[in-house]
Amino acid sequence: MISNFVFSSVGDNTNFNKLWINSNTNPNYHIYIIYYGDNDEIYNEYKSNVHYIEKRKASKFQNFKYFYDKYPEIIEKYDRFFILDDDIEFGVEDINKMFDISTKYDLQICGPSFTHDSKISHKITINKNNTLLTYTNFVEVNVPLFTKEALDKFINILDSNLIGYGIDIFYIWCNDVDREDAYAIVHAVTCRNPHDNEKKTKKRELEILESCKSRRTTWEKFAISHGCPYRDIKIKEYKNIPPPK
Secondary structure (H helix, E strand, O other), X not given: OOOEEEEEEEOOOOOHHHHOOOOOOOOOOEEEEEEOOOOHHHHHHHHOOOOEEEEOOOOHHHHHHHHHHHOHHHHOOOOEXXXXXXXXXXXXXXXXXXXXXXXXXXXXXXXXXXXXXXXXXXXXXXXXXXXXXXXXXXXXXXXXXXXXXXXXXXXXXXXXXXXXXXXXXXXHHHOOOXXXXXXXXXXXXXXXXXXXXXXXXXXXXXXXXXXXXXXXXXXXXXXXXXXXXXXXXXXXXXXXXXXXX
């Protein structure tokens, strides 16, 4: 029985349906998609490849919260949830491996490391040689993998107006930011985060959303109202775990 859930909010400029689905490798997960584009041909192509799809205009976590609130009977079927940006480049074997490592090491929130040719926002996410994983207090917002417990603590109080900015601070804070063995960057798995100038639109697709313009202000107001730190967060590494021999 499959207990792993992959979610993305997708537009028209993505290869997720070629990368995350492979007839030669059996996935240990189901894929759930919300499509925010307008092309029926593309929608139907995606539909033929995923477990579930519907149309809705919003960002990734806005769409996921909508799905979480609307379909609790589906959410309850799964133990782990990988919430990915639709442009993340890695394949079925690596996604499978992320779920396996998350389970084996009882990671509440984790994410894969990024290849050195990726768009990098935080140095801690760059792949390290000879390292299985690094315990940390940060997992980037484009690739978090949650346990059901960690997801519930976060998503039940997430404001649906938030778009990306600050969410990676918030989900760690919701699950006890001081834990040193619960959150990790998994270096045994790499993915690629493409640079903006490689994309067809040369622009981040979330910027299509009008509310994106005020996303930092929206985050700061929300964080202050919940007593969550909202800027100048110190990212920490606690311990590197070597690969098994």
